[in-house]
Amino acid sequence: xxxxxxxxxxxxxxxxxxxxxxxxxxxxxxxxxxxxxxxxxxxxxxxxxxxxxxxxxxxxxxxxxxxxxxxxxxxxxxxxxxxxxxxxxxxxxxxxxxxxxxxxxxxxxxxxxxxxxxxxxxxxxxx
Amino acid sequence: xxxxxxxxxxxxxxxxxxxxxxxxxxxxxxxxxxxxxxxxxxxxxxxxxxxxxxxxxxxxxxxxxxxxxxxxxxxxxxxxxxxxxxxxxxxxxxxxxxxxxxxxxxxxxxxxxxxxxxxxxxxxxxx
Numbered sequence: 001x002x003x004x005x006x007x008x009x010x011x012x013x014x015x016x017x018x019x020x021x022x023x024x025x026x027x028x029x030x031x032x033x034x035x036x037x038x039x040x041x042x043x044x045x046x047x048x049x050x051x052x053x054x055x056x057x058x059x060x061x062x063x064x065x066x067x068x069x070x071x072x073x074x075x076x077x078x079x080x081x082x083x084x085x086x087x088x089x090x091x092x093x094x095x096x097x098x099x100x101x102x103x104x105x106x107x108x109x110x111x112x113x114x115x116x117x118x119x120x121x122x123x124x125x126x127x
Numbered sequence: 128x129x130x131x132x133x134x135x136x137x138x139x140x141x142x143x144x145x146x147x148x149x150x151x152x153x154x155x156x157x158x159x160x161x162x163x164x165x166x167x168x169x170x171x172x173x174x175x176x177x178x179x180x181x182x183x184x185x186x187x188x189x190x191x192x193x194x195x196x197x198x199x200x201x202x203x204x205x206x207x208x209x210x211x212x213x214x215x216x217x218x219x220x221x222x223x224x225x226x227x228x229x230x231x232x233x234x235x236x237x238x239x240x241x242x243x244x245x246x247x248x249x250x251x252x253x254x
Binding site for chain 1: 131133135138140142143146147150153154157158161165197199201202203204205206207230232233235236238240241242243244245246248249250252
């Protein structure tokens with residue numbers, strides 16, 4: 001029983017935050033369409049400038065009674081936010097809930113298939 | 128004959144800029160490994176804080192004698208940079224080179240397969 005928290009930076013532009021919520025809805029739908037859904041719940045949260053915050057998002061996941069919460073940074077680059085800020089927040093929450101397993105996944109930009117995805121997306125461009 | 132320019136924001140952290148250059152190298156390698164390479168040249172450029180700039184990157188693509196230059200924003204969100212700043216820069220370069228075709232592709236975050244990629248990357252996490 002696991003849940004997924006997609007963590008974005010957050011923006012003053014509400015439309016940018018809305019894009020993250022839309023991706024989260026697509027993740028929920030695609031997860032449900034799998035033969036066996038990987039996640040009981042999928043939520044999003046923001047490091048700053050939008051809500052819910054990461055601690056609030058983790059709390060929401062914990063309320064779904066899942067034992068494992070996977071936190072995935074929706075970031076392209078492993079800057080300070082990905083390498084320091086988000087791990088610190090996750091570590092605090094892990095200390096708060098020692099009976100849960102709160103796992104920090106790699107950030108989006110680290111997924112190995114991204115370059116192939118870029119090339120294949122450009123093949124479908126009509127030139 | 129086309130070339131690809133991957134455009135990132137640029138960062139004060141040189142390691143972040145280096146990540147973009149690494150992705151560009153992987154794109155070059157994967158492109159070459161295809162039966163018929165899609166691109167004669169693949170370069171990267173930065174909106175700010177790093178070099179080359181986008182105009183310089185487009186110039187580098189034009190020097191490869193390609194007729195078509197595809198500019199792809201390596202951004203997750205369609206904020207001001209993706210919706211206004213980069214299109215303005217591309218439009219100026221298109222006016223400077225009326226005999227070339229400079230095409231602005233969708234930004235990375237708009238690729239439809241991203242949610243499935245996220246779910247499949249998490250399936251390989253050892254829990």
